[in-house]
Amino acid sequence: MRRCIVTVLGQDTVGIIAKVCSYLADNKINILDISQTIVQGYFNMMMIVDVSALEKDFGEVVEELDNLGMGIGVKIRCQREEIFEKMHRL
Amino acid sequence: MINMYEVSETNNMIEHENLDVRTITLGISLLDCIDSDLATLNKKIYDKITTVAKDLVSTGAEIEKEFGIPIVNKRISITPVSLVGAAACKSPEDFVTIAKTLDKAAHTVGVNFIGGYSALVSKGMTTSDENLIRSIPEALACTERICSSVNVGSTKCGINMDAVRLCGEMVKATAEATADNDSLGCAKLVIFCNAPDDNPFMAGAFLGVTEADAIINVGVSGPGVVKKALKAVRGQGFEELCEMIKKTAFKVTRVGQLVAGEASKRLGIPFGIIDLSLAPTPAVGDSVAEILEEIGLERVGAPGTTAALALLNDQVKKGGVMASSYVGGLSGAFIPVSEDQGMIDAVNLGALSLEKLEAMTCVCSVGLDMIAIPGKTSASTISGIIADEMAIGMVNQKTTAVRLIPVIGKDVGDTAEFGGLLGYAPIMPVNQFGCEDFVNRKGRIPAPIHSFKN
Numbered sequence: 001m002r003r004c005i006v007t008v009l010g011q012d013t014v015g016i017i018a019k020v021c022s023y024l025a026d027n028k029i030n031i032l033d034i035s036q037t038i039v040q041g042y043f044n045m046m047m048i049v050d051v052s053a054l055e056k057d058f059g060e061v062v063e064e065l066d067n068l069g070m071g072i073g074v075k076i077r078c079q080r081e082e083i084f085e086k087m088h089r090l
Numbered sequence: 091m092i093n094m095y096e097v098s099e100t101n102n103m104i105e106h107e108n109l110d111v112r113t114i115t116l117g118i119s120l121l122d123c124i125d126s127d128l129a130t131l132n133k134k135i136y137d138k139i140t141t142v143a144k145d146l147v148s149t150g151a152e153i154e155k156e157f158g159i160p161i162v163n164k165r166i167s168i169t170p171v172s173l174v175g176a177a178a179c180k181s182p183e184d185f186v187t188i189a190k191t192l193d194k195a196a197h198t199v200g201v202n203f204i205g206g207y208s209a210l211v212s213k214g215m216t217t218s219d220e221n222l223i224r225s226i227p228e229a230l231a232c233t234e235r236i237c238s239s240v241n242v243g244s245t246k247c248g249i250n251m252d253a254v255r256l257c258g259e260m261v262k263a264t265a266e267a268t269a270d271n272d273s274l275g276c277a278k279l280v281i282f283c284n285a286p287d288d289n290p291f292m293a294g295a296f297l298g299v300t301e302a303d304a305i306i307n308v309g310v311s312g313p314g315v316v317k318k319a320l321k322a323v324r325g326q327g328f329e330e331l332c333e334m335i336k337k338t339a340f341k342v343t344r345v346g347q348l349v350a351g352e353a354s355k356r357l358g359i360p361f362g363i364i365d366l367s368l369a370p371t372p373a374v375g376d377s378v379a380e381i382l383e384e385i386g387l388e389r390v391g392a393p394g395t396t397a398a399l400a401l402l403n404d405q406v407k408k409g410g411v412m413a414s415s416y417v418g419g420l421s422g423a424f425i426p427v428s429e430d431q432g433m434i435d436a437v438n439l440g441a442l443s444l445e446k447l448e449a450m451t452c453v454c455s456v457g458l459d460m461i462a463i464p465g466k467t468s469a470s471t472i473s474g475i476i477a478d479e480m481a482i483g484m485v486n487q488k489t490t491a492v493r494l495i496p497v498i499g500k501d502v503g504d505t506a507e508f509g510g511l512l513g514y515a516p517i518m519p520v521n522q523f524g525c526e527d528f529v530n531r532k533g534r535i536p537a538p539i540h541s542f543k544n
Contacts, residue, residue: 084100
């Protein structure tokens with residue numbers, strides 16, 4: 001399993017989760033966990049995903065998600081999980 | 091499993107507090123390039139650097155993208171050129187040809203600096219060392235990406251005052267050779283005492299002769315992260331303050347360790363060390379001075395500054411050491427004037443003087459760094475300032491360094507502009523009394539008594 005963290009931040013609007021999830025499904029990225037909140041109209045979502053079945057280059061996914069986010073008006077980041085593990089776990 | 095709070099803490103550090111990996115520095119030994127024919131030597135140097143480092147920049151960019159952490163610089167450090175060129179270079183001009191080769195190699199592989207146009211002369215100078223030192227002004231004037239350093243003293247050997255005198259002259263000559271760009275050449279020239287073999291930070295990086303054929307050293311940063319974290323402990327005791335610095339330094343260093351491990355794996359080059367330094371940039375909020383002010387000083391330079399810096403430096407090391415398997419380089423807080431907006435402001439307000447900066451260098455990781463002084467300052471005065479700083483390093487068994495920029499044609503009240511990461515600096519006044527007779531004495535200052543530990 002190769003786990004990554006997808007975060008989505010920005011103004012809430014209809015269909016954010018749908019669009020992100022369709023992209024992930026199209027690229028064989030499996031969602032393991034989702035948490036999401038809306039504070040004062042501000043959308044904040046974190047997904048833990050598995051990219052081990054991914055066929056394209058990981059860097060490409062990072063770019064495509066970033067572009068997808070720009071289209072919706074939110075900031076989407078996709079990062080390998082290790083950066084968070086290293087920083088927050090002994 | 092990682093939670094949302096932790097993810098947003100990390101991403102906030104990256105997006106709003108300037109957390110980054112300051113440099114991945116690939117150390118490359120050039121000892122196997124040594125040849126008595128200058129043209130062959132230059133070819134071997136170019137071929138080795140462009141082969142070993144061919145994937146450095148692209149690998150750095152890949153890691154950056156996958157982990158979402160900026161890696162600001164990809165750089166190269168090499169074996170001190172005075173050693174590599176000793177058999178082939180018979181004059182300073184011969185050494186300049188190597189500088190040009192290095193610059194070309196830097197452009198080819200896409201790194202922004204190569205460090206190691208250096209000589210290690212803490213006890214004495216060979217002819218080759220002296221030729222290299224004399225070539226520095228020309229080498230820095232005719233290249234773009236070369237960084238130079240000279241180690242003129244150590245706790246074990248004392249201070250080579252002949253080299254100190256020569257370096258004072260070369261700093262002045264470098265300033266004159268690059269006068270058109272506010273004496274920018276001097277920003278790429280560092281004079282050291284106790285220089286480390288594995289420093290990844292420019293301009294003082296070189297790969298010592300004790301090192302392997304190739305090695306990855308990583309420098310982390312994050313003054314903005316520390317400053318933000320300290321806001322949470324305003325008004326609290328020293329215990330809470332120190333704990334917060336340690337925790338933050340730990341987190342920042344862990345990112346460096348991750349990046350270093352990945353770079354090492356992907357390039358197939360062993361991991362050397364993490365340098366735990368807090369390295370400021372001219373960007374707003376990326377300042378060591380602002381951390382000291384957050385600790386409780388009205389302005390950096392005020393009474394209490396040295397104590398606050400000592401505390402900061404020590405806690406950064408304590409927090410960082412556990413986060414990395416190997417720690418080295420300079421590791422501590424950097425206090426360059428031109429690269430730190432808080433320092434620049436303090437100088438402009440009259441809060442920070444050259445003498446206070448010298449006191450601060452007794453308790454932090456480097457020395458008098460990126461300080462612009464009047465262009466009319468004499469070579470002997472520059473040598474005197476270097477000697478003072480070297481003495482601090484020698485006696486305190488620590489690294490100290492001097493990177494002074496006598497800006498030709500400018501005086502106190504003017505500002506020097508270096509651009510980019512090097513920033514800008516107000517010209518600081520220098521003590522007007524002379525030290526020529528002291529500097530002109532021949533020989534070296536003996537090693538201090540506490541260096542005899544055998």
